[in-house]
Amino acid sequence: MKVKLKVWRQRNADTPGRFVVYDTPELNPNMSFLEMLDVVNEQLTLQGEEPIAFDHDCREGICGTCSLVINGKPHGPQRGVATCQTYLRSFRDGDEILVEPFRARPFPLVKDLVVGRQAFDRIMTAGGFISVRTGSAPDAHAIPVPKEAAERAMDAAACIGCGACVAVCKNASAMLFVSAKVSQFGLLPQGQPERYRRVAAMVEQMDREGFGACTVTGSCEAVCPKRISLDFIARMNRDYGVALLRGA
């Protein structure tokens, strides 16, 4: 199969960008979307042109590095998968595919389809951790964890921090990400001592980065490659309220 790509090209943040159309060579429908970009880039390189810059790392849906808004949806047409797990068989021969970078003020454009997502790292640094005594590993069963808490914490921890929630939200809100990260610690016994300090610090860092507020449209949940639930946002709202009252 072959497709026509309409890709956002921009040399750097200071140069204006534009869409450029590329006709791909013959492709295998079982290629991933990123492999297709590799093929196009190989061709561009041979022609002496600048290859398309895009983010990727694990290519198996666990690192959260790949991004892209494909025909208006972050991570392409399928639900519950990242761009690296999106395959050309989800498209038809001859399709024109629009490929854009994630758009949000806190995600500054670096080059072509690459945006900086360090804002997420700064939110994690503000409180997304558990302070522990370093040294020898503690006994695995030293702290009992209720199964229910372990499972819900695991659901939250499934968030790979890709930023698709921000990209799709009409308000560019990061609440799904932040709430998942607040909850993955806050649901576990080990996360209790810093529970309220953590949520306050992470929410306030999120605000400083300039993300929008949640209007509960639910788009984030719908495009999340890990299907993180809106319930975590409610949980974060609850915890932040308690944190405010406690002066945390």
Next chain:
Amino acid sequence: MKLLARLFRSTLGQKYLMAGSGGVLVLFVVGHLVGNLQFFLPPAALNRYGHLLQSNVEVLWLVRLTLLAVVLLHIVMAIRLWASNRAARPVAYASSATSYGASLSSRTMLVSGLVVVAFLGYHLLHFTVRVESINGTPVAFHQLREPGTGYYDVFAMVVAGFQVWPVALFYGVGVGLLSFHLTHGVAALFQSLGGRNPVYAPVIRKAAHGLAAFLLLGYLSIPTAVLFGRGNDYLKHVVEHNARRLAQAPPGEEVAR
């Protein structure tokens, strides 16, 4: 003080204020409807109720000013959040926005809210302040007195007001948008205040739609009944009674009142 600053500055704090003020308004809108449904009892019931609400000036103004403050808070927060949400995406997508999983009501809250507030302004001028030039009726609202008691005749006013069909239609639009605002608003309220979990989520959604439907049908029932003739004879009776009363009154009485 620090608490207040964080409440008003953080996105989550602003959402609490949005949801809290919205919640108070929902309670008001429900109470207002339950009171108004006395329209389907004999006229004396609604008139007694109107008199009860109007007669204690201190309580009346306490409630009015509180509601005004709540509405202003709701609007100010809505506009502030809207502005910061817009600022968070300075460059738009080229692909036309598709609303993955987002309902129409959730994407149009500001618009539906602003139309509701415009409607509210008209409603207050129409039935509370009683600006005669905007009601389009042949009878002057402020002359309507209940024959037996001399109370202000709310029932007759409602009948006269809604007999003007363009006004009734505008009410339909206002109430329709209010219900639309609340299909999303009530569910969002629970989310913003943290009262949602996997068990409650579907219940909350259904309850929000149920409440919005109750408000819509309840509020629409009154103008609809009027357009089908309810209260027409009573209104004629009151108008005649008032004409006689005003004809007998010594000159200047109307002004002194």
